[in-house]
Amino acid sequence: KNEVEQSPQNLTAQEGEFITINCSYSVGISALHWLQQHPGGGIVSLFMLSSGKKKHGRLIATINIQEKHSSLHITASHPRDSAVYICAVWGNTGNQFYFGTGTSLTVIP
Amino acid sequence: NAGVMQNPRHLVRRRGQEARLRCSPMKGHSHVYWYRQLPEEGLKFMVYLQKENIIDESGMPKERFSAEFPKEGPSILRIQQVVRGDSAAYFCASSPRQGVYNEQFFGPGTRLTVL
Numbered sequence: 001k002n003e004v005e006q007s008p009q010n011l012t013a014q015e016g017e018f019i020t021i022n023c024s025y026s027v028g029i030s031a032l033h034w035l036q037q038h039p040g041g042g043i044v045s046l047f048m049l050s051s052g053k054k055k056h057g058r059l060i061a062t063i064n065i066q067e068k069h070s071s072l073h074i075t076a077s078h079p080r081d082s083a084v085y086i087c088a089v090w091g092n093t094g095n096q097f098y099f100g101t102g103t104s105l106t107v108i109p
Numbered sequence: 110n111a112g113v114m115q116n117p118r119h120l121v122r123r124r125g126q127e128a129r130l131r132c133s134p135m136k137g138h139s140h141v142y143w144y145r146q147l148p149e150e151g152l153k154f155m156v157y158l159q160k161e162n163i164i165d166e167s168g169m170p171k172e173r174f175s176a177e178f179p180k181e182g183p184s185i186l187r188i189q190q191v192v193r194g195d196s197a198a199y200f201c202a203s204s205p206r207q208g209v210y211n212e213q214f215f216g217p218g219t220r221l222t223v224l
Contacts (some may be wrong), residue, residue: 002151034141035215041198086152087211096165097142097213 003027006087006100013107019074021103026068034061034072035086037102043086046072073109076106111136113203113216121222122191130171130219134203141184141201142213144177146198158184191223 004025013019023032034046047054049062049070054061058077063070074081087100114133127221134141143155154168158178168174173191178184188195198220202213 013149041218041220043202043218045199045214047210048212088152096154096157096168097144098154099144099151099152 002101003091003098004087004089004100004101006085008103009101010104011106013077013105015107015109016076017077017107019077019081019105019107021085021087021099021105023069023070023072025069025087025089025098026099027089028092029065029068029089030092031090032063033088033090033097034070035088037084037086039083046085047099074105077105078103079109081109082106113138113214115199115201115203115216117218117219118217119220119222120211123224124192125190128191128195128221128223130188130190130199130201130221131183132185132186132201132216133215134201134202135205136204138203138214140204140206141163141178143184143186144200145201146200146218148197152200155186166194171194188221193223196221196223 007022031050033048036044036046049063058075060073084102084104086102090095113135116131139160141158144152145155146152156169156176157165161180174191175187198218200218202215204213
């Protein structure tokens with residue numbers, strides 16, 4: 001079983017819709033990251049959080065440490081948001097990331 | 110400030126050959142991480158290096174794979190006697206300091222194809 005589980009695996013939305021991607025993890029963590037991987041393959045770090053909530057433009061990330069769960073929300077989605085969104089957690093017993101398998105988002109105009 | 114550089118971007122090797130993947134971290138970054146992304150799978154940690162030191166190689170296959178980050182020059186991920194199962198995208202990331210709260214900056218990846 002993967003240490004990090006994401007849902008849904010695939011998501012198609014109409015432009016303008018509110019989108020939520022979920023991430024659950026089973027290990028103790030020090031921090032959680034949300035990454036964005038574009039079709040060309042490049043990876044960009046969107047958020048790094050260890051508690052509460054962060055907002056950047058139309059993106060909002062929340063984390064509930066007790067429930068071992070995080071969500072990434074996209075408001076007013078746009079076709080350029082189409083990408084794979086990856087949840088990654090930094091375990092508190094080592095030096096490595098554990099990655100989810102990603103959520104492939106397609107936003108249709 | 111240039112981002113993390115990886116080269117080559119695409120590498121084709123025949124079974125049994127060696128593959129060398131290079132990663133130049135961002136200026137001022139002394140911590141490098143290598144990850145592998147197999148087709149249709151998520152990213153997997155391979156190794157974490159600081160200059161001249163391997164800090165954590167728990168994700169590296171025990172045979173044929175090695176990594177280094179010399180005092181001068183890029184970090185190198187070396188795969189000897191490649192097999193078809195090594196075909197994957199290999200990403201490196203760098204950070205300025207050790208620690209979980211430091212953001213990692215990813216390179217564009219090297220896509221290795223083993224024929």
